[in-house]
Amino acid sequence: MDRPITSDVELVAAVADHDLGALRELHRRHLPWLRARLRRRCADPGVIDEVLQDTFHAVWRGASGYDGTGEVAAWIWGIGIRQMIGRLRKRPAPIPFAEEALAAAGWRDAVLVSAEDAVLVGVEHGDLHAALARLSPELRAVVQATVLDGLTTREASRLLGIPSGTVKTRMQRARIELRGALT
Amino acid sequence: MTTDWHVDDRQIEAYLADQATETVAASVEAHLLACARCRAQLSARTDDLDVDASWAALERRIDNEIADPVVRVCRTLGLPEVELRLVAPTASLKAASIVGAVLALAAAALLSQRATSTGVSLNRLAFLIVASLLPLVAVVGAIGTGSEPEPELARGTPFSRIRIAALRAIVALTGALAVGLVASLVVGGPWTRLSLWLIPALSLAALGVLGARLASPRVVVAVLGGAWVLGVTLAGRLSGDRLAAFHLGPQLVYLAIGMIAVALVIVRPSLLELRESS
Amino acid sequence: MSEHTGTINLHGITKAFRARSVLDGLDLRLGSGVTGLLGPNGAGKTTLLRILATVLRADSGDLEVFGLDPRRDADRVEIRRRLGYVPQEVGFHDDFTAFEFVDYLAILKEHSDRDARHDEVRRVLDIVGLVDARHRKIRKLSGGMRRRVAIAQALLGSPELLVLDEPTAGLDPEQRLRFRELLSAVGPSTTTILSTHQTTDIVALCQRVVVLHGGMFMFDGSPAELSATAVGRVWLSVERHPGAHVAWTTGDGRVRNVGDAPPGAELAEPTIEDAYLLLVGVHHQPDAGIAA
Numbered sequence: 001m002d003r004p005i006t007s008d009v010e011l012v013a014a015v016a017d018h019d020l021g022a023l024r025e026l027h028r029r030h031l032p033w034l035r036a037r038l039r040r041r042c043a044d045p046g047v048i049d050e051v052l053q054d055t056f057h058a059v060w061r062g063a064s065g066y067d068g069t070g071e072v073a074a075w076i077w078g079i080g081i082r083q084m085i086g087r088l089r090k091r092p093a094p095i096p097f098a099e100e101a102l103a104a105a106g107w108r109d110a111v112l113v114s115a116e117d118a119v120l121v122g123v124e125h126g127d128l129h130a131a132l133a134r135l136s137p138e139l140r141a142v143v144q145a146t147v148l149d150g151l152t153t154r155e156a157s158r159l160l161g162i163p164s165g166t167v168k169t170r171m172q173r174a175r176i177e178l179r180g181a182l183t
Numbered sequence: 184m185t186t187d188w189h190v191d192d193r194q195i196e197a198y199l200a201d202q203a204t205e206t207v208a209a210s211v212e213a214h215l216l217a218c219a220r221c222r223a224q225l226s227a228r229t230d231d232l233d234v235d236a237s238w239a240a241l242e243r244r245i246d247n248e249i250a251d252p253v254v255r256v257c258r259t260l261g262l263p264e265v266e267l268r269l270v271a272p273t274a275s276l277k278a279a280s281i282v283g284a285v286l287a288l289a290a291a292a293l294l295s296q297r298a299t300s301t302g303v304s305l306n307r308l309a310f311l312i313v314a315s316l317l318p319l320v321a322v323v324g325a326i327g328t329g330s331e332p333e334p335e336l337a338r339g340t341p342f343s344r345i346r347i348a349a350l351r352a353i354v355a356l357t358g359a360l361a362v363g364l365v366a367s368l369v370v371g372g373p374w375t376r377l378s379l380w381l382i383p384a385l386s387l388a389a390l391g392v393l394g395a396r397l398a399s400p401r402v403v404v405a406v407l408g409g410a411w412v413l414g415v416t417l418a419g420r421l422s423g424d425r426l427a428a429f430h431l432g433p434q435l436v437y438l439a440i441g442m443i444a445v446a447l448v449i450v451r452p453s454l455l456e457l458r459e460s461s
Numbered sequence: 462m463s464e465h466t467g468t469i470n471l472h473g474i475t476k477a478f479r480a481r482s483v484l485d486g487l488d489l490r491l492g493s494g495v496t497g498l499l500g501p502n503g504a505g506k507t508t509l510l511r512i513l514a515t516v517l518r519a520d521s522g523d524l525e526v527f528g529l530d531p532r533r534d535a536d537r538v539e540i541r542r543r544l545g546y547v548p549q550e551v552g553f554h555d556d557f558t559a560f561e562f563v564d565y566l567a568i569l570k571e572h573s574d575r576d577a578r579h580d581e582v583r584r585v586l587d588i589v590g591l592v593d594a595r596h597r598k599i600r601k602l603s604g605g606m607r608r609r610v611a612i613a614q615a616l617l618g619s620p621e622l623l624v625l626d627e628p629t630a631g632l633d634p635e636q637r638l639r640f641r642e643l644l645s646a647v648g649p650s651t652t653t654i655l656s657t658h659q660t661t662d663i664v665a666l667c668q669r670v671v672v673l674h675g676g677m678f679m680f681d682g683s684p685a686e687l688s689a690t691a692v693g694r695v696w697l698s699v700e701r702h703p704g705a706h707v708a709w710t711t712g713d714g715r716v717r718n719v720g721d722a723p724p725g726a727e728l729a730e731p732t733i734e735d736a737y738l739l740l741v742g743v744h745h746q747p748d749a750g751i752a753a
Contacts, residue, residue: 008219018558020245021593027238032229033215033222036199040208049237056241074216132206140205148209245596246560246579265573268565272554332554333566336614338516339548340569341541 008072015063027056030073034080041149041159047087054087055080074150081149085158131181139174142167190214190221199228269347270354272332273325308425312415314366315380316408318359318388325355326392326455327400348455356388379429386441387411393444396454467492468622468652469513474522476508483508485676486522491652495644497667497684498656501741504673506656507549507626513654514546514624526622540622542571545615549626551607553599559586559610560595566614585616588643604631612640616647623647625655629662641665660734670733674741684733691731691739696722707738 006014006025014022031052038048058079066075132140145156146167153171157164190198190211197203198211215222249255254271258264324330326348331337337344363384367377387407394403418428427433448454469491476484483505500506511517512524515531527543529536553562563582572578586592589609599607608631615623629637637659644653644666657663663670664684672680672687680687697715701708705718719735722728 018596018598019593020242020596024238024242024593027241028234029219029222029226031234031237032226035233036225036229037212037215040201052237053241053244057244060241060245071216073219073222077216132209133204144205144209148213242583243576243579246583247575250556250558250561264575265568268568272556272565332557333552333562335516335548336546336551336566337569339514339541339544339546340566341538341571342569343538 009068012059012063012066012072012075013068015060016066023056023060026059026072026076030076031056033073034076037077038080038084041081042084047084051080051084051087054083058083078150081151081159082155085151085155088158131178134181135174135177139170139177142170143174143178146171188214189218190224192224195221195225195228199225266350269342270351273330273351273355308415308419310366311380311426311429312412314363315384315387316404316411317363318356318384319391319407320404321355321359322352322388323391323395323400323403325351327395327403329400344456345452349452352392352455359388360384379426382434382441383411383429383437386437386444389441389444389448392448393454396456468527469654470523470525472523474509474512474519474524476505476512476517476520483676484512484519487676487678489671489678489681491654493650493652494668495653495655495666496669496671497663498654498671498673499660499663499737500656500673504741505676506673509673510624510626510654510656511548513622514544514548515540516546516548542618543621545617545620545623547611547615547623547625547628549630551611553607553610555600557599558596559591559599559602559606559613562599562610563595563614563617567617570617572618581617585613586610588616588646589613590639605633605636608632609636609640612643616643619647619651621651623651623653623655625653627656627658629657629659637662660732660737664733672737672740679740680736687736687740688731688733689736691719691736693728694722694739695719695729695731695735696726697729698726702726706742 006022008026008029011022011026015026034055035048035052038051039045042048042051055076059076062079066072132143135143141160142156145151145159146153149156149159151159153164153167156167160167194203194207194211198208203211215225249258251271254267257267328334330351331347337347360381363380364377390407391403394407397403398406415428418433419425421427424430467490469489471487471489474484474487475482487509498506498509508517512519513526515526515537518532524531526540529540531537531540554565557565560582563586564578567578567582572581583592583595586595589612591606591609591613594602594606599610602610608628612625612628615625629640632640641662647653655662655666667684670680670682670684670687671678680690696702696718698718699715701716702718702720702723704720704723706720708716708718708720711717717729718726719738
């Protein structure tokens, strides 16, 4: 089947028009990396399979909700990680979580850009590599969940099984350490 | 994002094997979100069979979904799917008419509560007439011409037309009776009692089943409904009692007529078959 | 019923609508393979096919399908289990998607187990090339796609008999080619009867062609035999010949005449279309090709 190369954005538009073939193509392109990424955050392959199903099902149902800006992969990741948190949420919660989402937008962008910079210059030699490597595992996990996975405090607390207050304080500490290391 | 840097094979291997350091993994992940080339690189190292199996499961799940919310709820409640699917195309058409009936009943009820005169007001009579006509309209609509979404094709299939018609008639009748009952309860008052309108309603519906074989739903409803309204009005005029048609004597007559109609259908179930268009 | 040499045996079938005779005593035996039913509009093609599909009863005559008698309730149900039918026009319930439509028909064809039924629905939609479009509403599909949806439901359960009333109407040339492919894929043991206005369909698809005109069969034989009936009755000339039933100027500027050739005429190789024109007569519609 020689499909002319269609962009992800065009595929999402076709899915919104109930084109199952477009969904199949999106699924084929994005399932492997998404599965690999989710595997690093959940040990149960059964749960991951379900999350993957739910994610592409949500893509099918919600394709018209994609606004056409930004990477389709990032949009799918946003759906996928939230589906996983949704699964974890069904388990008993460690403690009630705070309602407030992490709103320090400027701060977040700063770290995110730094992470992308690290990619640009190559991971091995980046400053961020060293900075992240120096963080304690607890702080690193929080940075990964909030900065790299794009989760809110509340979602991160679900994923990591720690109170959202702890997420916030660890984030503060990580931020200070990273700022110090990067400047 | 334009970049000359891409994830190399070694890093992908390490990442997939969960042997990459956390920072390498983080960089790989951030890069993958923005780079189709490296995503394809990663895909090439994963098992196609897994993707195919996952797709097959997703496809089945999507195909299993039912758009009609009523049917979806009913299936979740454990009602048999085949029967639901046979009733659904008709039932969704009927939903609108049921809503209309509810509105009519509500209006009748409102009017009758406002009536202050003693004795039986015209509004109360209106309630009884509407409640007794409701099952007729629903049943005839459910089995008459136009009730089958694909008449020409359906006729060439082995599924029993009688079974389908019976199914649709029962669902429509149940729905109509439920609406009437609820309205009776909401409105209250002795004159709304089920015992007054139930027998005429059932008899009219039974006659409607016979009629649906002979004429289009509209004609059947117009003829039977018209005759009923006319009869009730005349009986009221002649006796001076508006509710005369709902007294015990007439009720026994309706019962007899209804039972004859039901007996006919039981003896000759083919009466339930859809009328041929040509 | 003792010996059934074919899938379908017709004997003396008649049908009239309001005293107007549509079918006038038809005899026909059909076996496996593809048979084309050719005839002008109003010739009774649809009526005949509806009778074969058991959706219409003949007024008189005998009909046997698979050696069964459609007048008997149990036999009729059994015939319908082994039959696929594409009517001339399909109503299509407003809200159905292609999948829901075919699935609904599959339920009516007694595929009660959901998983197996859905597998079958996907299979037939794949055959007509609509597996990717299956969740779109039918009312949003093009005419050619709708036609393919109608064909898909006829393939459910791989029936032994396919009754197709103008299956290629509304299909563009490419889709028509795909239809030919799928028809060759249903297997030689299937009995297929299809009506069409396209003589090219007949040549490409049918081992046998039956011409129906005025409620009677005018011809029954192979497409080559049909063409052969016009040998010596097609000729080329510079100007339209007054004795021709029909004549037209072809691409090279010469006139192709169909009718009784004058002596010494430059005869041409007849096509199935020439033969068809001669059979059904075109006196009433000069200049017409085959009525669309």
